[in-house]
Amino acid sequence: MKFLGNVLAVIVGLLVFTVLSFFILVGIIAIASSSDSEVKIKEKTVLVLDLNGRSIVERTNDDDIDLSSFGPFTSVSTVGLTNLKTAITTAKEQDDVKGIYLRTGMVFAGQAMLEELRNELIAFKESGKFIIAYDEIYSESGYFLSSVADEVYLNPQGGIEYNGFSSEITFFKGLFEKLEVEPVVFRVGEFKSAVEPFLLDKMSEENRLQTTAFLNDLNDFAISKVADSRGIPVDSLKVINSKMLVRKNKDALELGLVDGLWYEDQVRDLIKEKLELDEDDKINTINVTTINKSAKSKNKLSKNKIAVIIAEGEIVSGKSEGVIASESLVQEINKAKNDKDIKAIVLRINSPGGSALASEVIWRALSEAKKEKPIIASMSEVAASGGYYIAAPADTIFAQPNTITGSIGIFGLWFNAEGLLKNKLGITTDVVKTGELSDFLSVTRKLTDLEKSIYQESVNDGYDTFISRVAEGRSMEKEQVLQVASGRVWSGIQAKENGLVDLLGGLEDAIQVAAAKAEVADDFKIVYLPQQKTWFETLFSTIGNDVQVKYLKNKYGDLYPIIHQLDKLQKYEGTLYRTPYDLIIK
Structure with missing residues (x-):
């Protein structure tokens, strides 16, 4: 049996290697055949922006290869906001590109990202070119983006979700009670509700x-x-x-949300008409990746650079991928600080926060860089708690009106698992120690009053540091900051009214202010940090994670979000600057 097992293991290994090698080879051939070819845009071309089912992130590989197409190994299809905006701008400037065909039905993105992309589409329209939108089903976000089009069409059997926003929180109090696990919370601020899912079974009035x-x-x-x-x-x-009056597809037409209930072939006929093509003519189309290759040759040759440093994900210590790792980000900040050709830094933040220590490490690096050159913060979808902490040193802070920010507060979380171990699993422990606090914060027993006081004092100190950092960065008195702190979350509009944000606008606005402050407004080029991985590196770095995610989603189905939330509990160690919960707005 052992022999047969070894044989099967070898066969499976060879099969996986063969399949993986095939897809990699196909990708290499495809890229090699297209990378060196000069992009020639044909007359009467239409840029196709197909975002249906795709997730918008800050930035992807310049080749923007959809790794979800590489066999069974990956499942997440992403597209970079920067890539999309470059494509739209290039299409606006290219005389042979006459319009955009927009597919955004089930796009996944935060409201601030959609607003930034929407503004780029408005600028495209203002150049005199057309935008036609069509899809079978529109989510609220998908419709918000498509509504900017000259004409919006819906499949006759399709539908639109247009019923406002909601944000649902999962609470674990009942689970912990059943497991006999006691969560112990240390926090400052009545609005610091990140810990509520562990203590309550519903939202507090403040939250x-x-x-x-x-x-x-x-x-x-x-x-x-x-x-x-x-x-x-x-x-x-x-x-x-508010009343969700679009309940049938005909309601969308009668209420003016769409211009017609058409099939896609009818929409294509309309595009032909706008391009003045004959019925049998083929529509010349171009995608984001291809049109962006034509934009590369237009890069300015200026020696003056504005560095845009992308900070996306939770804030953690050390070096990690897919998050804001303090050691990695500080390395990029120092690189930009020490490069004499880089005249200013724009920190693009999309983060709910995370480790208090890691946030402080990043804050220090930015504060030192600020002594050398201007620092501008550009808030994306969310820049709250630790995400706001790292924005505080900036000379100017930008946010979109629908950015989620603020959450100036702190909490610590500890679990007493004595009941679980003893009563559920039959496990007991004993300890020998040399000092009164040698087993400080042991998870196998209740905390002593002394331990609680020590931990709470640490949290209080962390909150005072947070308030001081904000007061210093915003030139405010600590008392002023306290009035808008307490862990409360604000929209970008509210944050500006409260003095936490200077200006409302997107990344391009932040770049222009950075260039003006560096006195290079008429002569600069933009560089993005950190340097993007090649598609090949990205493929290998995501295979493991994507396989695991796909497995868990298939196994748990609709329960996956709860399982995912429980899995994240293990990251809640130490003192945290983090938003109340994962702000998923539907």
Whole structure:
């Protein structure tokens, strides 16, 4: 049996290696055949932006290869916001590109990212070119983006979700009670609700208040933008939205949200008509990757550089991928600080926060870099708690009106697993120690009053440091910061009103201010840090994670988000600057 097992293991290994090698070889051939070829844009070309089912992140590989197509190994399809904006700008400048065909039905992205992309599409329209949007089913986010088009079409059997925003929280109090695990929380601020899922079975009034406030802000902003694009009175659209009056596809047409209930072939005929093509003519199309290759030759040759440092993900210590790892980010900050050709730094933040220590390490590096050159912070979808902490040293802070920010607060979390071990598993422990606190914060027993006081004092000190960092960076008195702190989350609009943000705008606005402060506004080029991995490196670094995620999703189905949340509990160690919970807005 052992022999047969070894034989089967070898066969499976060879099979996996063969399949993987095949897909890699196909990719290499495809890239090699296209990378050196000169991009020639044909007359009457249409840029196709197909974002349906894709997740928008800050930045992807310049080749923007969809790794989800590489066999069974990966499943996440992402596209970079920077890549998309470059493609739209290039299409606007290319005379042979006449319009954009927009597919955004089930796009996955935060509201601030969608707003930034939407503004780029508006600029494209203002150049006199057309945008036609079509899809079978529109999510609220997908429709928000597509509403900017000159004409929006929906499949006759399709539908639109247009019913406002919601944010649902999963609570684990009951689970811990059943497991006899006692969560012990240390926090400062009545709004620091990151720990509520472990202590309560529903939202506190403070958390409900702040969530209601920023959700209403985001929803009102989205409604105003759609109303403007579709020519529908805001008050009328609010009623449509709040009462979910679009319940059948014909409702979307009658209420003015779409221009027709058409099939895709009809939409393609419309595009041919706009291009003045005959019925049998083929539409010349170009995708994001290809048109961006034509943009590369347009890069400025200026010696003056503005460095855009991407900080996306949770904040952790050390070196890691897919997160904001303090050691890795500090290395990029120092690289930009010491490069004499880099005249200013723009820190692009998309983070709910994380480790207090890692946030402080990054803050120090930025504060030192600020002595050498201007630092501008550009907040994306979320820049809260630790995400705000690292923005604090900036000369100027930008946010979108629908950015989630603030959450100036701190908490610590500890679990007493004595009941689980003893009563559920029959495990007991004993200890020998040389000092009163040698087993400080042991998970096998209750904390002593002395231990609790020591931990709480540490949390209090961390909160005071946070307040001081913000006060120093924003030129505010600590008392002023305390009034908008306590862990409360704000929308970008509210943050500006409260003095936590200087200006409302996107990454391009931040870059222009950085160039102006560095006195190179008329002569500069942009460099992005950290340097992107090649598609080949990305493929290998994501295979393991994607296989595991795909397995867990298949195994647990609709319960996967809860399993994922439980898995993240192991990261909640030490003192944290983090948002109340994972802000998933639906």
